[in-house]
Amino acid sequence: MKLLHTADWHLGKTLKGQSLIDDQEYILKQILDIAKDVDAVLIAGDIYDRGIPPADAVNLFDETLNRLAEKKLPTLIIAGNHDSATRLNFGSKIFANQNIFIVSKVTDQPAQIVLEDDFGEVYFSLIPYFAPIEIQTKFFGEDSERLTFNDANKFYIDLARKKIPDNKRSVAIAHVFLTGGIESDSERKFVGGAANVDSKVFNEYSYVALGHLHSPQKISVENIRYSGSPLKYSFDEANHKKSVTIIDLDDSGAVEIEKIPLIPRRDLIVVEGKFNELANREPTQDYAQIILTDDAYIYDTENLRDAFPNFLEIKRKSHLVSYDDATTDRTFCKEDSISEQFDKFFTEITSEPLTEEERMAFEEVLREIEREGRE
Numbered sequence: 001m002k003l004l005h006t007a008d009w010h011l012g013k014t015l016k017g018q019s020l021i022d023d024q025e026y027i028l029k030q031i032l033d034i035a036k037d038v039d040a041v042l043i044a045g046d047i048y049d050r051g052i053p054p055a056d057a058v059n060l061f062d063e064t065l066n067r068l069a070e071k072k073l074p075t076l077i078i079a080g081n082h083d084s085a086t087r088l089n090f091g092s093k094i095f096a097n098q099n100i101f102i103v104s105k106v107t108d109q110p111a112q113i114v115l116e117d118d119f120g121e122v123y124f125s126l127i128p129y130f131a132p133i134e135i136q137t138k139f140f141g142e143d144s145e146r147l148t149f150n151d152a153n154k155f156y157i158d159l160a161r162k163k164i165p166d167n168k169r170s171v172a173i174a175h176v177f178l179t180g181g182i183e184s185d186s187e188r189k190f191v192g193g194a195a196n197v198d199s200k201v202f203n204e205y206s207y208v209a210l211g212h213l214h215s216p217q218k219i220s221v222e223n224i225r226y227s228g229s230p231l232k233y234s235f236d237e238a239n240h241k242k243s244v245t246i247i248d249l250d251d252s253g254a255v256e257i258e259k260i261p262l263i264p265r266r267d268l269i270v271v272e273g274k275f276n277e278l279a280n281r282e283p284t285q286d287y288a289q290i291i292l293t294d295d296a297y298i299y300d301t302e303n304l305r306d307a308f309p310n311f312l313e314i315k316r317k318s319h320l321v322s323y324d325d326a327t328t329d330r331t332f333c334k335e336d337s338i339s340e341q342f343d344k345f346f347t348e349i350t351s352e353p354l355t356e357e358e359r360m361a362f363e364e365v366l367r368e369i370e371r372e373g374r375e
């Protein structure tokens with residue numbers, strides 16, 4: 001059986017105010033194209049970027065589900081920590097008639113779907129994101145001992161395992177943070193105690209399709225994996241290679257893994273350099289974070305739009321001195337005149353002393369302020 005594993009679509013996400021909906025539509029088309037060659041699609045949570053997604057995000061998800069239903073592709077979906085469990089649950093019983101299975105809530109018996117190929121059944125456990133308190137109140141009562149994420153997941157996954165007959169092939173779909181995983185800036189941390197879950201809780205599954213971490217990675221073993229997000233969602237992901245994971249599950253339950261790269265409409269890049277050099281670069285449509293290394297403060301940064309029409313952020317390296325760095329060697333003293341204090345401050349921030357011209361300009365401004373104060 002061939003499976004396509006994806007996660008963390010974050011539909012409706014904006015980055016520094018820029019809507020990514022066109023980029024998301026573009027990348028979902030690629031995923032649908034790759035899905036032509038598989039037997040089922042697994043989406044491991046964070047369908048939406050937030051609990052109440054914008055209308056265009058709901059439209060895009062609706063369109064995508066329609067395409068999957070047209071292909072008669074069994075599609076197994078769980079909620080992530082960014083999704084509203086109740087809203088994502090909308091219509092799920094009706095969608096099940098079209099082989100679209102959405103599981104967003106913890107239930108007395110963990111949700112299970114059984115698909116078949118020529119070698120027999122494959123059992124899928126659908127484990128939506130939950131906070132440990134949900135397991136605690138549902139199964140142990142409100143006054144019971146507080147559970148960690150690890151306790152709660154171990155309990156619920158053991159329950160899911162009990163429903164799978166011995167020696168059958170099995171796949172878990174979950175949205176958790178497994179110990180050893182590599183994080184990025186665009187994942188929202190789980191609230192409610194140490195989020196770490198030991199990958200051993202999934203030990204008996206033939207494959208574990210995970211969501212939450214945005215970089216594609218395996219955890220300890222080949223068959224426990226995060227597919228990663230289909231797009232780069234923060235600048236610290238600029239060097240990620242985004243992909244979907246294809247799993248070929250053989251008759252014995254062994255898996256062969258292939259990562260199929262996804263090519264974005266616009267890449268997310270970080271560029272660093274001096275203003276004049278960057279402003280004259282070959283234009284790129286990519287979303288850019290620009291780090292200026294000029295010592296002088298550049299005001300006309302909009303001129304960078306010729307080379308980077310879609311830049312999202314500008315940072316200034318010479319001004320990236322952190323407060324701690326700037327104060328370790330503090331030499332200001334109260335006896336200094338304002339000019340002397342400014343001179344020291346300027347030197348600390350830019351690593352260059354004031355030129356005579358700059359000193360005169362500063363003193364002229366000071367005199368003006370004093371004049372205004374007297375008027």
Ligand SMILES: [Mn+2]
Nearest residue numbers: 008046187212
């Ligand atoms: Mn996510």
